[in-house]
Amino acid sequence: MAVTRLTPEDVVASIAELPPMPASISEVISACDDQDMTVGQLSQVVLRDQSLTANILKLANSAFYGHARRVTTVTEAVVLLGFSAIKSLAISSHTARLLNRSLPGYGLQAGELWHHSMCVAFTARRVAVEVHLAPVEEAFVAGLLLDIGKTVLSSHLEGAFGEVMRVAAERHAPFHHIEAELLGFDHAELGARIAAKWSFPPELEEAIRFHHDPAQATLKPMLSHVVHVSDVACTMLGQGIGGDGLAYEVCPESLEALAFDQARMMRLMDEIAPMMDSGAFGID
Numbered sequence: 001m002a003v004t005r006l007t008p009e010d011v012v013a014s015i016a017e018l019p020p021m022p023a024s025i026s027e028v029i030s031a032c033d034d035q036d037m038t039v040g041q042l043s044q045v046v047l048r049d050q051s052l053t054a055n056i057l058k059l060a061n062s063a064f065y066g067h068a069r070r071v072t073t074v075t076e077a078v079v080l081l082g083f084s085a086i087k088s089l090a091i092s093s094h095t096a097r098l099l100n101r102s103l104p105g106y107g108l109q110a111g112e113l114w115h116h117s118m119c120v121a122f123t124a125r126r127v128a129v130e131v132h133l134a135p136v137e138e139a140f141v142a143g144l145l146l147d148i149g150k151t152v153l154s155s156h157l158e159g160a161f162g163e164v165m166r167v168a169a170e171r172h173a174p175f176h177h178i179e180a181e182l183l184g185f186d187h188a189e190l191g192a193r194i195a196a197k198w199s200f201p202p203e204l205e206e207a208i209r210f211h212h213d214p215a216q217a218t219l220k221p222m223l224s225h226v227v228h229v230s231d232v233a234c235t236m237l238g239q240g241i242g243g244d245g246l247a248y249e250v251c252p253e254s255l256e257a258l259a260f261d262q263a264r265m266m267r268l269m270d271e272i273a274p275m276m277d278s279g280a281f282g283i284d
């Protein structure tokens with residue numbers, strides 16, 4: 001099999017090659033965290049970046065934010081959605097450029113991982129509201145970034161996807177276990193390191209690291225459970241899973257932590273099914 005194990009240095013070098021956060025996005029993120037920022041000032045910061053402005057308006061109008069009336073200006077988006085949602089949308093706008101790519105190492109066509117990540121993000125936000133896990137936007141960002149490590153590992157698995165799938169099916173083992181065996185790292189670990197490089201809080205890093213094994217989380221276990229259940233629900237609906245959906249089952253500890261039974265899981269899948277429309281998250 002044409003797969004070479006990665007050293008910790010290889011991982012650091014691969015992460016360093018990721019495109020940096022553009023200054024316009026960083027400015028919006030800092031502005032959202034600034035207690036003294038007014039709605040008008042934040043809108044001005046957003047408006048400096050045309051594509052970010054367009055993407056924020058598109059995403060703010062996606063049915064999944066649950067606003068009955070159309071959002072037509074950035075100021076309205078800021079008022080209706082709040083500063084932390086604008087921050088999530090700015091992060092989404094940057095990561096879309098990475099997540100939109102085709103990832104042959106995972107059998108994913110262009111756009112598939114972006115769509116899956118957005119489905120998980122909106123589902124995680126919804127579940128966080130339901131179980132009173134604050135801040136809900138943290139669940140959104142964790143859901144959005146959970147598979148970001150695939151954007152780095154895909155090239156290392158390219159040419160071996162068929163073989164990884166065959167071994168995973170033969171052993172009925174999850175894809176990420178075979179990844180870790182072959183490469184020494186799985187996409188969840190890589191994703192956590194990317195989150196650390198982008199200075200996201202440690203609990204968000206943890207939720208990405210343990211999105212396939214949420215029972216291992218210790219800092220903020222509920223966040224990992226919310227993200228895991230949301231990922232499984234979107235995967236079960238068959239959205240953008242590539243090889244990662246193989247042998248991926250819901251962790252019983254997560255169902256217990258959220259007080260979810262099978263019937264609630266089924267209802268959640270019914271609620272999020274409209275997101276499976278392939279045009280639901282089109283952005284520039």
Ligand SMILES: [Fe+2]
Nearest residue numbers: 146147211244
């Ligand atoms: Fe994953």
